Amino acid sequence: MAGDQERAHSRDDVRDTYDRIATHFASTREYAWPEVESFVTSATDRESSGVGLDLGCGNCRHAELLAADCESVVGLDVSRGLIETGRTRALEREFDVELVQGDAASLPLADDAIDVAVYVATLHHLPTRAARRASLDELARVLSPDGRALVSAWSTAHDRFDATEGFDTTVEWTLPGGEPVDRFYHIYAPDEFEADLEDSNLELREWELSSGNCYATVAGDDRSRGR
């Protein structure tokens, strides 16, 4: 189908872009975001903090947080180049993460396999609404019945945007030599983010705006079972 073809090519583009900028990008992503730290702290206080997932793991800075509290952690990313930066970080900092190259819209993870997940600053790179929605349903599928996840995306509430509706754009990444590389983003309107989560198989627990990003705490949902 032509539509599927197009979508596959666009997701390939996202992969190629991050393969290209991986090393420089990762070097600028040293610290975990505070919103993610507080989510991981509260989510791993619960009994079932068995398997953690960093979805769109990049250099694994959030996998590192999960590794402190989970029995095991999976780091998944579309870009092999970024995964290599995650492998380097895990070796240097001596934490365990199982790395997997995969697509957020068609996860290679079993139903109910994950107890705690962070899906941070990744959803907005999926180039179609269908792919973004599919990825939320996939997250619902892999979360265990008591599992929790944090989902974040860039939003129109950020100072650099003056739009009130969600829109597609590209944001330049400048490599050390000055070469610009365009990256696809879908900038979410906050109410659009909330609606996409409500329409998905995830159960929306709470959400907030922080530093121009939408953050949602979600649970897996019974609707995703028994199909």
Add this chain to the structure above:
Amino acid sequence: MKESLLDILCCPLDKHDLELADAEYDGEEVVGGDLVCTECGEAYPIEDGIPNLLPPDMREETPA
């Protein structure tokens, strides 16, 4: 990858179990081989210890 990871991995297309084929080991780590779907037969390569479980239409055509 550790072989125990197979417990939670599945085929990205049909979500069926994967089987390890032609595995190469370095100690406990599986560093090479394929993960083969028990249902559709699609083979996913383990490249330098990291399984490439991208759907086949997103898999890189490796230029040497």
